[in-house]
Amino acid sequence: MxxxxxxxxxxxxxxxxxxxxxxxxxxxxxxxxxxxxxxxxxxxxxxxxxxxxxxxxxxxxxxxxxxxxxxxxxxxxxxxxPLLPGTPVERAFVRGVALQVACEIHPVNNLRVLKYLKRTVGANDEVKDAWYRHWITSGFTALEEHLVASRRSGAFCFGDTPTMADACLIPQVFNADRFKIDMSAFPTIRRINDHAMQLSAFADAAPGTQPDSE
Amino acid sequence: MxxxxxxxxxxxxxxxxxxxxxxxxxxxxxxxxxxxxxxxxxxxxxxxxxxxxxxxxxxxxxxxxxxxxxxxxxxxxxxxxPLLPGTPVERAFVRGVALQVACEIHPVNNLRVLKYLKRTVGANDEVKDAWYRHWITSGFTALEEHLVASRRSGAFCFGDTPTMADACLIPQVFNADRFKIDMSAFPTIRRINDHAMQLSAFADAAPGTQPDSE
Structure with a gap:
């Protein structure tokens, strides 16, 4: 591949x-x-x-x-x-968490959106950075509540083994940390991230360890 | 349900x-x-x-x-x-089209994003409407190219029966039409939409026929 x-x-x-x-x-x-x-x-x-x-x-x-x-x-x-659990309801939960990151948080902070915001709308860096932080913070607020209320999370978003949900969440936490977002209100997300990063599958996929890393 | x-x-x-x-x-x-x-x-x-x-x-x-x-x-x-076709490669195509709409176009034009753009960034209605049109037009440009190049599209995005891809595309065309976006550059998308809207499954799901329609 x-x-x-x-x-x-x-x-x-x-x-x-x-x-x-x-x-x-x-x-x-x-x-x-x-x-x-x-x-x-x-x-x-x-x-x-x-x-x-x-x-x-x-x-x-x-x-x-x-x-x-x-x-x-x-x-x-x-x-x-498997990166999806065994029942349709459980899979819907895992896909739902993955899509919360992939549809509600990430697209609004995509590179081309930030470029348009700056070049066409005319936002300055301060407004652009506040935009970026706003969508991660509001998205993580909802996701933290959802993970806690679901009672399905363990070491990972669903139970104690990694799923598609973690594959989506951990890269978003990388972005949050890069932009120094206060994660203290998101202890479940923080805990899942820090646990995942101990596994080589996650650590070896991180931006800092890629061949094109700068 | x-x-x-x-x-x-x-x-x-x-x-x-x-x-x-x-x-x-x-x-x-x-x-x-x-x-x-x-x-x-x-x-x-x-x-x-x-x-x-x-x-x-x-x-x-x-x-x-x-x-x-x-x-x-x-x-x-x-x-x-079935709303997904028979092989993993075909399913990846259908899911890919669905996600192009759901991840690349729709989230950037979501109500809360438009609200933030207006209230917090301070964009006026003209800037906001141009933003809305920009993301549909750029997304549909890519999607039209993709559908044509794939040679997989027939009456619908994949072949001649509706899939998850059409379930995502048709609502986005509704938004485009509502904002009077010029669809002449997207003949495949237009054709698929107009065909789908002849089916009661699509027509009965349209905004204008819902109990809370205004």
Whole structure:
């Protein structure tokens, strides 16, 4: 398998975690989102990924986009160890947590949104940074409440083994820490993150350990 | 089943389509996102949905959030007719299209994002409307290219029967039409939408035919 990735991309980080949890080796193909006017806009890459985003996974010549669709694909093609639990209700919980991160928090803070906010709306750095912090803080407030109220969380979001939910949550905590967001109101999220980062599947997927890390 | 819904919510509209395609009857529970300071913020609703968003589906006492997680749940619990195709690669394509809408376009134009843009960033209505149009137009540009290049689309996004991808796409076209976005550059999307709207499963799920429609 080949993964088009950028070390700091949350969505690529999610797939790196899933590949590592399933012990699937892959070739790392860096796409620098900031250099050369954004390498994701190069026509050769856009033929693989019309949205001009990372990640893209190539498996047996098949071109796969969207991190959550890729993780579902890996789950179907390499079921062990499972990243989704056993019953439909439990799977809906895990997918729900994954999508809370992937739909409610991450897209609003995506690089192109921040660029538009700055260049077209005319927001200054202070307004842009407050925007970034606002969506993580409001999203994590809801997610912390949800994890606690669910009574389903253990060492990880669901029980004591990692799932797709953790593959989405941990990259978002990386972003929060990078922007020095006060995590004291989110003890469950903090605890799950710090536990996950002790596993090599998560640590080896982290931005700082990628070949294109700066 | 009970569905907490708002007639104009894209995410609720997706689930209404999926329920209709699977011919599953449900009780419609309206949550008005604008009245009473936003009924989604009422504490009774927030206990069901900590993110204070619609939809929420209640099935046998189980509380399910996030439209795509709910559609996956319906697919697992009521497999006929299927909303995902037969092979992992095909399913990844369908999920990828669904997530392109759900992760790349819709969240950036969500009500709370537009509110923050106006109230906190200080954008006027012109800037806000341009923002809204920008994300639909750029997202549909990528999606149109993707659908054409995939050679997988027929009457619907994947082949000639509706899938999860159409359940996500059609509500987004409703938003585009509501904001009078020029759709001439997106003939495939337009065609799929107009075909889908001839089916009662889609037409009966449309905002204009909901009990809380205004």
């Amino acid at each position: 080949k993964l088009y990735s950028y070390f700091r991309s949350s969505a690529a980080y999610r797939v790196r975690i899933a590949l590592n949890l399933k012990k699937l080796p892959y070739e790392y193909l860096p796409v620098h989102l900031l250099r050369n006017g954004g390498e994701q806009h190069a026509s050769a890459y856009r033929e693989l990924n019309h949205d001009a985003v990372v990640p893209t996974l190539i498996d047996n010549g098949n071109v796969l986009q969207q991190s959550i669709a890729i993780i579902e694909y890996l789950e179907e093609t390499h079921p062990q160890p | 009970k569905l907490y819904s708002y007639f104009r919510s894209s995410a609720a509209y997706r689930v209404r389509i999926a329920l209709n395609l699977k011919k599953l009857p449900y009780e419609y529970l309206p949550v008005h996102l604008l009245r009473n300071g936003g009924e989604q913020h009422a504490s009774a609703y927030r206990e069901l949905n900590h993110d204070a968003v619609v939809p929420t589906l209640i099935d046998n006492g189980n509380v399910l959030q996030q439209s795509i997680a709910i559609i996956e749940y319906l697919e697992e619990t009521h497999p006929q007719p």
